[in-house]
Amino acid sequence: MNTDSNNLSKSTAEKDSNDIDLLALVFVVLRGWKTLLFFAVLGLIIGVLYSRYENPTYKSDALVQIDTASQGVSALGTNISDLVSTEVSPAQTEALLIKSRMILKPVVDLLHLSIRLSDPSINSLDRIKSNQTHTQVNTVEGVELKTADGQVKISQFDVSQAYLDKSFTLLKSDTNNSFTLSNGFDEFKGQLNKVNYFRGTDGIIQITVNDLPDDNHPITIAKQSLQNTTDAISGALTVAELGSKTGIIQLSMIGSNQEQITLILKKIIDSYIAKNKSRGSEETTKTLSFMETQIPLLKQKLEASEAIFNDFRERSGSIDISQESGLLVAENSQIDSQINELRLKKADLTTYYTEEHPLVLQINDQLKVLNNRKQEIKNDIAKLPGTQREFLKLSADTEINREIYLTMLKNYEQLKIVKAGQIGFARIVDMPISTYRTIAPKKQLIIMLSILSGILLGIMVVFLRSLLKNTVKDPDRLESKTGVPVIATIPRSPLLTRLAKNKKAPNRLLAYADRNSLSYEAIKSLRTHLMFGMPEQGKTGKRAKVILISGESPGVGKSFISANLSEVFAQLDKKVLIIDADMRMGELHRTFNIEGDFGLADYLSNKDNTEQTSDRLANFVQLTGMDNIDFIPRGQLPTQPTTLLASKKLSDLMSNLNQHYDYIIIDSPPILAASDAIILSEYADKLLMVTRYDHSVERQLVYAIGQLTKDHVRVDGIIMNDVQQGVMNKYSYHYSYAYGNNK
Structure with a gap:
């Protein structure tokens, strides 16, 4: 029975672990809602722009029936036709024949499909603005293209082999009846509505231009090779048998001009029928x-x-x-x-x-x-x-x-x-007709897929960022990784966060800015934990108990914890001294609205070898204006802060201060930035590490504690600062049941 109970407990624990892992993934995605929103909006913008950039695509259909009844020699009766095979090509074979050059070449020649016109003045922005641009129209008479400055009409354009698939520029001259044709190397002048023969470096050019736009509007013209032209037609043409062995072939053609594709498809059918008839009577x-x-x-x-x-x-x-x-x-x-x-x-x-x-x-x-x-x-x-x-x-x-x-x-x-x-x-069976129904782009579908793609890309970015930057979120995970208990989780104070956005305004304590918040209650809980966990006597004497507060990197809020912890200890009618030992970048003086240019660094760098008296020390200790709280600022930035902390003057200073205070709270530089905390730990009864929720990198915190452990410095606890409460934060349960008046 005990074995069954253990197995059941193990199975339940594994299931809970899996649920937590899945829930953690969901919360990772929800926490990155800003990233998801950004990529979703980006996808929406791209989808809208693409749907406007692409010209509408139309489709034209036709049906042709393949009759399997034999013709020709069979009319002779059984005398000869019995001996001659009259096998008829199946519909699949006919479908392939329709897309062959034998069928398409007459259509290319008839409609001048190898002549390509384009308007170089139309750029991508113009296509997005207009949502639809003009395309060339091929007829038996020639090729036409509408532009903003007029119409282009070309009835003939033949070039030698070397000029195939190469672009030329047509430009109307100042005189109404002339034009210029150039390709970057050669330039020719011709007359409108006349057959013009030009001899270039690569061969002969024959062109007949009927009309060109005014105002020096250039037009790009090219003569495609037969292979490229038929390949383009085959790409737009779909020929397939309807059903299985029905003998009915459906021809479908797509393009950006409904009348154009209908005309081309009609001519393809005519060409096929003509070839089919001649092939049947051959x-x-x-x-x-x-x-x-x-x-x-x-x-x-x-x-x-x-x-x-x-x-x-x-x-x-x-x-x-x-x-x-x-x-x-x-x-x-x-x-x-x-x-x-x-x-x-x-x-x-x-x-x-x-x-x-x-x-x-x-x-x-x-x-x-x-x-x-x-x-x-x-x-x-x-x-x-x-x-x-x-x-x-x-x-x-x-x-x-x-x-x-x-x-x-x-x-x-x-x-x-x-x-x-x-x-x-x-x-x-059915000749092609113009339906004017747009088959592409499907704007709603494109926009939906673009938004979905943006969201999926955003999820990938969120997960990738979460993997690359494994930030501090789970207290239990921190304890298992570092072996150090998390003794407090300090929630974010929304009111203090809003006040801190004004960088010119001085920092404020929770007691004055947001005393009814959960953050303030959490600081008090930390105070209670330290009161019962501190030794009866401090390291430096019988009275003062020294608390050293540091962090793995800048910006985790160690100064915020130090200042507010000093304030809650002072409420117990205890004499508290807070020291800003970060002589490089300390900013505790802003919290107490005191000048920070005269303080600890000046005291330690004083070259007077005489013993520092209490009267002289009083010049460096400044009153904060708050009951029971004194403050030593960082002072002027010294050249070698670590060397000053290792001097005998600091030991003498701590011994002297111990006689006057109940609690001394030292705010030290980050562990990974300087080794000052290792020196200061010699005088501390408690060393606390501050880390910031969803900001500090877990690996950095583990590495910082590991460095202290190598130097035989014991970290007594971790304070998780700036914990955010909400459904998107899985571990907000650590303080969501705090008791207080949070107005």
């Missing part, structure tokens, strides 16, 4: 051309065979062929007809395929079989009388030639009919 055209060359030859061959046969009949008269010879003649005639038909098919196929094609090989095999049978019949006919053999031969040749000629003539007429009605296998 097979029929080739077959007709072949037939046109063969028909006259077949006709001549038929006429020649008929003439020879008729001549033979006139010379020999009619011959009565027996039943056997008639069958042989009929079979031989049929075989010859089949052989000639196969040869015709083979000749037709070899216009498309090689001798190794399976269809050609198949015909060769069939011809071999028929020739073998023909040889057998020939051997049988050889047994017939010579006159009969000649009659059979001539009559068979005539019948074969007549059959081939009539078949070819019939197919030729059929193909002519097919070609007349051939329309290709692509059909336009």
Whole structure:
């Protein structure tokens, strides 16, 4: 049972630790709300500027159906089309063909898409102000661009290869009908509305300018290469099949000008349909051309065979062929007809395929079989009388030639009919139209994503800053890291913080500025802890108890703690002396509104070797105007403060002061800035380290205490100063239940 209880306690502790760690991350983010707000506003500004900088983008769509029904040679029936493959390209293949240069080049040439115009006078600020800038418009007549000073019209611009993709500047001359064209090296002068030929260092330039803006407004013009132009069109053009194996292709094009992209997409479809139709009739055209060359030859061959046969009949008269010879003649005639038909098919196929094609090989095999049978019949006919053999031969040749000629003539007429009605296998379903619907930039989405990105970047910065600068926040963590107890957490006084913003105003004590605050109550709690933790006798004698207060670095509030701690001890009717031992940068005199140029440094640097009497010491101890509190300022800045503190004069001073005070509070320089605190610790009964919440770096505090430990100096407690209360500060529970009247 004890084991189960221990396991349950361990599991609960681990869960609480995880919850605290997650909660700590949340508080790290919430504490950096200013950073998050800054990056969120920055993201908002960037998003708004970007949404205004980018021109609106429009979209135009079209649908094309790919018909899988075969055309062309199939119209011949089963005679030839059964042997010729009429495989139709799938929709995916057609989609790739639409984006090829074969389809796009005619559109580029027709609409002058390779000519690029731009207005160099428009900068980024102008684009943001106007929210939309003019873009060039390409038509069959030429290219146009609107500017603030007029319109640009170019109907022709051709350059040699060396000038492709290079920018030129067009500028209207003072005379209305002339212009200049320059590229930084060459400058040419031409006339408006005329074809101008220029010969430059890199080749020929031909340009026709119809209009230019006035007031010396420059225009940038360039002639793109075909590859770059088609690449730009392909980048804006999307071609994809709708669904799976539907045979319907959707063409979509985006751009900053609705009418322009609609026109370009229409011309692309027209170019594709024209190429598709010519590609569909290409097979029929080739077959007709072949037939046109063969028909006259077949006709001549038929006429020649008929003439020879008729001549033979006139010379020999009619011959009565027996039943056997008639069958042989009929079979031989049929075989010859089949052989000639196969040869015709083979000749037709070899216009498309090689001798190794399976269809050609198949015909060769069939011809071999028929020739073998023909040889057998020939051997049988050889047994017939010579006159009969000649009659059979001539009559068979005539019948074969007549059959081939009539078949070819019939197919030729059929193909002519097919070609007349051939329309290709692509059909336009929907032509592109102008919708004027903006698809980009989506301003609301861009702004939301920009704000979200700014917040995420802010969170990263907050976490990175928290990792790099691991500030003091958790008293428990400090105790585990340093081995020194945190004996007090002093909350921030909002009223005193507001008063401290006036740098010219003197520092004020909590007793006079904010005596009802939690900060003042925390100082009193520190006093109580020290009263019960101090030894009965001080190190330097029987009466005074010395408290040394230091910090790891400047700005942690050690002087604030020293001054207010002196005030609360004085309330107990105890004689208190506060010494500003920071002879370099001490400012305790401002808190008590006393001049600080005459004090401890002057006393220790006095070259008079005679013993300092109480009367002479009284010249350095100044009254604060507060009951039971005296003050020794820092004095003039000495050349070697540490050396003065190590002198015997300080020991004598402490022995003398011990006889007159109950508590001596010494405000020393920071540990990491000087070694003065190590020397002063010799006279202290308590050494307290002040650190500032969410300001002091944890590693610096640990290092400072480690340095003191190496010098055998014991730190008796840590005071966490300026702790801020609120939901964004995880460790504010250390004082949130303080009892008092916090008005």
